[in-house]
Amino acid sequence: MxxxxxxxxxxxxxxxxxxxxxxxxxxxxxxxxxxxxxxxxxxxxxxxxxxxxxxxxxxxxxxxxxxxxxxxxxxxxxxxxxxxxxxxxxxxxxxxxxxxxxxxxxxxxxxxxxxxxxxxxxxxxxxxxxxxxxxxxxxxxxxxxxxxxxxxxxxxxxxxxxxxxxxxxxxxxxxxxxxxxxxxxxxxxxxxxxxxxxxxxxxxxxxxxxxxxxxxxxxxxxxxxxxxxxxxxxxxxxxxxxxxxxxxRLPADPAVAQTAGMLTQDISRLQSVKSRRTSASAEVVEDAYHLVYASTGPWLGLARTRYTASDSPAGRARWDAWITPLTPSPYGIRGTWPQVCLLSDLGREMLRALHETLVPCLSVGSVGQEIQRRIESGTLAPSARIRRRALAKSLQVPASYVNLALVDLAATGLVEIYAGGHFTVASASHRVSRLGRRQRIAIGATEARAA
Ligand SMILES: [Zn+2]
Known part of the structure; x- marks a missing residue:
C-alpha cells in the first residue's frame, strides 16, 4: 500500500x-x-x-x-x-x-x-x-x-x-x-x-x-x-x-465516480465564496470571480449538452438560468461581493444538478408523462394536492425533476401552482374549460437521462 x-x-x-x-x-x-x-x-x-x-x-x-x-x-x-x-x-x-x-x-x-x-x-x-x-x-x-x-x-x-x-x-x-x-x-x-x-x-x-x-x-x-x-x-x-x-447512489463505474469526484471538489471550492461578509475589497471580489469561473467553466460544455438533451421546457430554462450568468463576459469582471456570492450559489446549483444527472433515471419529460397518466387515470384525483417527495421517491428521480415536470404540466393546465409553492391537480371543471387550449407536453426518449 x-x-x-x-x-x-x-x-x-x-x-x-x-x-x-x-x-x-x-x-x-x-x-x-x-x-x-x-x-x-x-x-x-x-x-x-x-x-x-x-x-x-x-x-x-x-x-x-x-x-x-x-x-x-x-x-x-x-x-x-x-x-x-x-x-x-x-x-x-x-x-x-x-x-x-x-x-x-x-x-x-x-x-x-x-x-x-x-x-x-x-x-x-x-x-x-x-x-x-x-x-x-x-x-x-x-x-x-x-x-x-x-x-x-x-x-x-x-x-x-x-x-x-x-x-x-x-x-x-x-x-x-x-x-x-x-x-x-x-x-x-x-x-x-x-x-x-x-x-x-x-x-x-x-x-x-x-x-x-x-x-x-x-x-x-x-x-x-x-x-x-x-x-x-x-x-x-x-x-x-x-x-x-x-x-x-452512483453506479460503480470508475469513470462516473471520477467525474463525480471532480464535481464534488469544485462544489467544495465554490463553498469558500459564501460568507456572511457584506463588503469586500475589489481584489477579493475579483479573486472570487476567478474562482467561480475556474470551478464552473470546465463544466459548461456538459451543462450545454444537458440543456440540448433536455425534453422539458422548464428543465431547459433551468440549465439556461445557470449557463448564461456563469459564462464569463468578454468585457471583463464587474460586480460586487453579494453578486459574486450569488454567482457562486448558481455555480454550486449547476454542479449539483450535473451530479444528479450521473445517476441514470427517468427524464423530466418522462416524469411529466407519468404524472399526466396518473391524473388522467384518476390515480391523482382532481383538486388533490400533489405530494412531490413521495412522487419523486416512487419514480426514483430527484425531487427537482418532479418540480420541473409539474411546472411543465402547469403550463398545460393539468396542474395548478399555488403561491406557497405547492401543486394540486386541476379541478375537473377547470380542466374541461382549458382542455381546448391544453397541449400535450413534448416527450422525448423515454429513458433519457438528462433533466
Ligand atoms: Zn487517528
Missing part, C-alpha cells in the same frame, strides 16, 4: 493517543435542543444560536469534556468537524489517505431492517467519520463491537451529501428524526446533529495485513504520551435504508 504511510519518527517518539474517541460525548457534557421558534421560512433558537456558515442550525452542548466517556453518544460538533475536514474520528488528526482514497472503518451491520447490510458496489451514505490507519487497527483490537465484525474500505469518492437531525415539519406538531439532502429547502426546519457523506468507488482494506501497519503512526502523533485508546463510538442516528439519499 502507499509508502506515504511510513513515518520515521515512530521508533524514537512514542505515539500519543487520545484516551477516548474524539467524537464521543462525556458525562460532564449535556446536549440539548432549545425550544424552537417556528417561522414560515424555517426554525430558529432564541440567541445564542448555533448556526454554522452554511446556515444549518445545531444543538447546544453545555459542560466540559470531563467525567466518563459516553461511547454511544456522539458530539455533533466533533462529528461535523471530523466529517467536514476528513479527520480521524478517534484522534482528530488527518484521516489516512492512499492512492485508493480515504480510510473508513465501520462495524458490520446486523443485517436487519433497521441496520441493513451495506451495498458497497452501489456506494453508501454514512455518518461515521473516517479514521487513520493506526487508530483503525488499534480500535479493531480493543472495541468489542468492532471485534465482532468490521468493514474497512478506501473510498475514492467521499461527497458530503446530506444532514441528519431533528426535523420540525411545519404542518405537524411532532419533530421527527430525518436525513435530508444538502440543498433541500426543508433543512431550514431541521436542527442538525450529523453530516452525511456518500462513499463511492470503494476498495476493501484487509486490516489484518501486518504489512499495511508496519509503519503506521497515530494521526495525532506527538512525543511523550502513553498509547491508550478505547473503541470508537458508533453514532446513534442510523440512516434508514430507504433514505432520501439513496437515489444519489
Amino acid at each position: 502507499s509508502t506515504s504511510l511510513l513515518h520515521p519518527n515512530l521508533v524514537t517518539n512514542p505515539p500519543r493517543l487520545e484516551p477516548v474517541p474524539a467524537v464521543a460525548l462525556w458525562s460532564g457534557q449535556s446536549l440539548h435542543i432549545p425550544p424552537v421558534c417556528l417561522d414560515p421560512d424555517g426554525i430558529y433558537h432564541e440567541d445564542p444560536e448555533n448556526r454554522d456558515a452554511s446556515g444549518l442550525l445545531w444543538p447546544r452542548i453545555s459542560g466540559t469534556a470531563t467525567g466518563t466517556p459516553r461511547y454511544a453518544d456522539v458530539n455533533p460538533f466533533q462529528q461535523r468537524k471530523a466529517m467536514a475536514e476528513l479527520r480521524c474520528q478517534i484522534g482528530m488528526g488527518p484521516a489516512t489517505r492512499s492512492s485508493l482514497g480515504v480510510l473508513w472503518l465501520l462495524p458490520v451491520p446486523e443485517g436487519t431492517e433497521d441496520d441493513p447490510a451495506r451495498d458497497w458496489d452501489a456506494g453508501e451514505n454514512v455518518i461515521e467519520p473516517p479514521t487513520c490507519l493506526f487508530h483503525s487497527r488499534d480500535a479493531t483490537g480493543r472495541c468489542p463491537e468492532l471485534r465482532k465484525g468490521h468493514e474497512a474500505v478506501w473510498a475514492c469518492v467521499t461527497e458530503l451529501v446530506g444532514v441528519a437531525g431533528v426535523y420540525y415539519p411545519p404542518d405537524r406538531p411532532q419533530p421527527v428524526e430525518r436525513t435530508l439532502a444538502l440543498g433541500d429547502p426543508d433543512l431550514a426546519f431541521m436542527v442538525a446533529t450529523a453530516l452525511v457523506r456518500y462513499l463511492g468507488a470503494i476498495t476493501p482494506v484487509d486490516l489484518s495485513d501486518p504489512q499495511l501497519f508496519a509503519d503506521a503512526v497515530p494521526c495525532n502523533l506527538s512525543p511523550g504520551d502513553t498509547p491508550t485508546v478505547h473503541c470508537p463510538a458508533r453514532p446513534s442516528p442510523s440512516l434508514p435504508s430507504a433514505s432520501l439519499l439513496a437515489r444519489r
Whole structure:
C-alpha cells in the first residue's frame, strides 16, 4: 500500500493517543435542543444560536469534556468537524489517505431492517467519520463491537451529501428524526446533529495485513504520551435504508465516480465564496470571480449538452438560468461581493444538478408523462394536492425533476401552482374549460437521462 504511510519518527517518539474517541460525548457534557421558534421560512433558537456558515442550525452542548466517556453518544460538533475536514474520528488528526482514497472503518451491520447490510458496489451514505490507519487497527483490537465484525474500505469518492437531525415539519406538531439532502429547502426546519457523506468507488482494506501497519503512526502523533485508546463510538442516528439519499447512489463505474469526484471538489471550492461578509475589497471580489469561473467553466460544455438533451421546457430554462450568468463576459469582471456570492450559489446549483444527472433515471419529460397518466387515470384525483417527495421517491428521480415536470404540466393546465409553492391537480371543471387550449407536453426518449 502507499509508502506515504511510513513515518520515521515512530521508533524514537512514542505515539500519543487520545484516551477516548474524539467524537464521543462525556458525562460532564449535556446536549440539548432549545425550544424552537417556528417561522414560515424555517426554525430558529432564541440567541445564542448555533448556526454554522452554511446556515444549518445545531444543538447546544453545555459542560466540559470531563467525567466518563459516553461511547454511544456522539458530539455533533466533533462529528461535523471530523466529517467536514476528513479527520480521524478517534484522534482528530488527518484521516489516512492512499492512492485508493480515504480510510473508513465501520462495524458490520446486523443485517436487519433497521441496520441493513451495506451495498458497497452501489456506494453508501454514512455518518461515521473516517479514521487513520493506526487508530483503525488499534480500535479493531480493543472495541468489542468492532471485534465482532468490521468493514474497512478506501473510498475514492467521499461527497458530503446530506444532514441528519431533528426535523420540525411545519404542518405537524411532532419533530421527527430525518436525513435530508444538502440543498433541500426543508433543512431550514431541521436542527442538525450529523453530516452525511456518500462513499463511492470503494476498495476493501484487509486490516489484518501486518504489512499495511508496519509503519503506521497515530494521526495525532506527538512525543511523550502513553498509547491508550478505547473503541470508537458508533453514532446513534442510523440512516434508514430507504433514505432520501439513496437515489444519489452512483453506479460503480470508475469513470462516473471520477467525474463525480471532480464535481464534488469544485462544489467544495465554490463553498469558500459564501460568507456572511457584506463588503469586500475589489481584489477579493475579483479573486472570487476567478474562482467561480475556474470551478464552473470546465463544466459548461456538459451543462450545454444537458440543456440540448433536455425534453422539458422548464428543465431547459433551468440549465439556461445557470449557463448564461456563469459564462464569463468578454468585457471583463464587474460586480460586487453579494453578486459574486450569488454567482457562486448558481455555480454550486449547476454542479449539483450535473451530479444528479450521473445517476441514470427517468427524464423530466418522462416524469411529466407519468404524472399526466396518473391524473388522467384518476390515480391523482382532481383538486388533490400533489405530494412531490413521495412522487419523486416512487419514480426514483430527484425531487427537482418532479418540480420541473409539474411546472411543465402547469403550463398545460393539468396542474395548478399555488403561491406557497405547492401543486394540486386541476379541478375537473377547470380542466374541461382549458382542455381546448391544453397541449400535450413534448416527450422525448423515454429513458433519457438528462433533466
Ligand atoms: Zn487517528
